[in-house]
Amino acid sequence: QVQLVESGGGLVQAGGSLRLSCVATGFTISRYSMGWFRQAPGKEREFVAALQWSGGKNYYGDAVKGRVSASRDNANNVVYLQMNNLKPEDTGTYYCAADGGIVVSSRPDDYDYWGQGTQVTVSS
Numbered sequence: 001q002v003q004l005v006e007s008g009g010g011l012v013q014a015g016g017s018l019r020l021s022c023v024a025t026g027f028t029i030s031r032y033s034m035g036w037f038r039q040a041p042g043k044e045r046e047f048v049a050a051l052q053w054s055g056g057k058n059y060y061g062d063a064v065k066g067r068v069s070a071s072r073d074n075a076n077n078v079v080y081l082q083m084n085n086l087k088p089e090d091t092g093t094y095y096c097a098a099d100g101g102i103v104v105s106s107r108p109d110d111y112d113y114w115g116q117g118t119q120v121t122v123s124s
Contacts, residue, residue: 002025002026002113003025003026003115004024004097005022005023005116006020006022006095006115006117006118007021007118008021010119010120011122012120012121014087014088014124015085017084017085018082018086018120019080020036020080020083020120021080022034022115023078028074028077029078029079030053030074032053032112033050033053033100033101034053034070034072034096034098035097035099035111036048036094036097037095037097038092038095040091040093041092043092045095045108046092047061047107048068048081048094049068049070049081050106051072052104058070058071059104061106063089067084067085068082068084069081069084070082086120088122090120091121091122092119092120093117093119093120094118094120095114095115095117096115097111097115098112100112
C-alpha cells in the first residue's frame with residue numbers, strides 16, 4: 001500500500017525554521033520525482049519544491065526560493081524540506097507528493113501520490 005506521511009510541522013515565530021519530513025512506504029522514492037506543495041485556507045495548492053528522480057538539480061517556487069532546501073534519503077525512503085526565515089505568509093498545510101513521470105513538475109495534477117499534510121503556522 002502506497003503511503004506518504006509528513007511530519008515536522010508546528011507553530012513557529014517569523015524568522016524561525018522548521019524541517020519537514022515525508023516518509024514513503026509501498027514504493028521506492030528513488031524511482032519517483034518528489035514534490036512539496038502547500039495550501040493556505042481559501043487558496044489553491046502552491047508549488048514549493050521538487051526533486052528529480054534521477055538526482056541533480058532541485059526546483060523551488062518563487063515564493064520560497066532562497067529560504068528552503070529540499071533533500072532526499074533514498075536509502076531510508078524519506079524526503080525532507082528545510083525551511084528557514086519563515087514568514088507569516090508561509091502558513092498553510094504542507095504536502096509531500098510523488099510523481100512517476102520522467103520530467104519533474106511543479107503542477108499538482110502531475111503527481112500520483114499524496115500525503116495527508118502537516119500544518120505549518122508562522123506567527124508575526
